Amino acid sequence: MPSTREQLRRMVTEREAPPRGFSWDALMEVLAQLEAAAVSGALPLEAEDVRVLADLVARRGRVPLHGAVAVPHCMPPEEVIQYRALKALEAAERLDCVRELLPRVGREADSPALRDLVRQLQSS
Numbered sequence: 515m516p517s518t519r520e521q522l523r524r525m526v527t528e529r530e531a532p533p534r535g536f537s538w539d540a541l542m543e544v545l546a547q548l549e550a551a552a553v554s555g556a557l558p559l560e561a562e563d564v565r566v567l568a569d570l571v572a573r574r575g576r577v578p579l580h581g582a583v584a585v586p587h588c589m590p591p592e593e594v595i596q597y598r599a600l601k602a603l604e605a606a607e608r609l610d611c612v613r614e615l616l617p618r619v620g621r622e623a624d625s626p627a628l629r630d631l632v633r634q635l636q637s638s
Contacts, residue, residue: 518544523562525577526569535578538591545598552605559606568611570599571619589625597628600635609635 516524518540525531548567552559559567570577575592583591596619603609612619620632 522566531578535580538583549602567599571612593625593628
């Protein structure tokens with residue numbers, strides 16, 4: 515079975531999500547790994563990973579999920595996905611991929627945390 519990272523890449527390139535959707539925990543783990551890789555700077559993010567992160571921002575964090583979704587106290591799950599994707603892109607210095615999306619993301623965000631991040635990214 516393909517890894518969550520491979521399934522995310524397939525969702526972007528082939529527009530095909532896993533039949534049952536993604537596990538919330540697995541999705542959060544992949545986003546954490548991508549951000550950690552970008553922060554460490556040991557290896558730049560691969561082009562496919564940058565496309566995945568940009569796509570998650572563009573699709574408003576809406577991806578098919580299965581199983582339990584841990585709902586954070588201050589953000590809907592979709593906004594957590596966008597937030598994590600933006601943080602990884604920021605760490606990788608690849609905000610160029612989503613710069614034109616930031617005004618829309620900030621306008622549509624329900625959570626103050628996501629709005630604040632977008633404002634910070636727009637001013638940098």
